[in-house]
Amino acid sequence: MVLENYIAYFKDLKTESINKKELNIYNAYINLFTDLKLRILSTEDLALIENKIELLDLADTTSRKDLNKKLQELLKFLETNFGLIPEKHYETSYMGIGMCFGMLANLVFGVVSLVIGLVIGMCIGLFIGSQKDKKAKEDGLVLDYKSPYSF
Known part of the structure; x- marks a missing residue:
């Protein structure tokens, strides 16, 4: 009620x-x-x-x-x-984590550009996050909620 x-x-x-x-x-x-x-x-x-x-x-x-x-x-x-969880919860979380790891990998391995490390890390994070979001949706754990700040 x-x-x-x-x-x-x-x-x-x-x-x-x-x-x-x-x-x-x-x-x-x-x-x-x-x-x-x-x-x-x-x-x-x-x-x-x-x-x-x-x-x-x-x-x-x-x-x-x-x-x-x-x-x-x-x-x-x-x-x-x-x-x-809200929709795309893991995607946004893992994207940030992936960018951090990309930046770290760039510093450790000396990749040509910092941007390349960030982009590669972001792509890997987005991929892992989207897979986790897909699994959560199949399990019925995703809320029908749209953030007031999303576009």
Whole structure:
């Protein structure tokens, strides 16, 4: 019931706002809560999620910055406790790791250009991350959530 109330709450906020960044945050919450509502979760898991949402006290938060911070906290909670991740989660994580390893390899092996090491590392990271994302999607662990800052 908590999820439905917050979906209605953010839909109401969405009708009152014209700021594009605020609308993106509201849409992110609506999509996330709708996804959670449609998932087949045990009563205990659903109660745990709803308890966390209530503890975040989203209705008393008005600033976009605070809403985004609480959204990130909720996503971290879902990942830690249930293994649920946003789309392209591993891809973005492994891309950064791959770039670091590419830069390290460049320094150790003395590749012609730093850019080449970064690009090769990034490509390897993207490949590994996309494979992990594909596996997570097959396992049903990817949330139907779009970051308010993605394009």
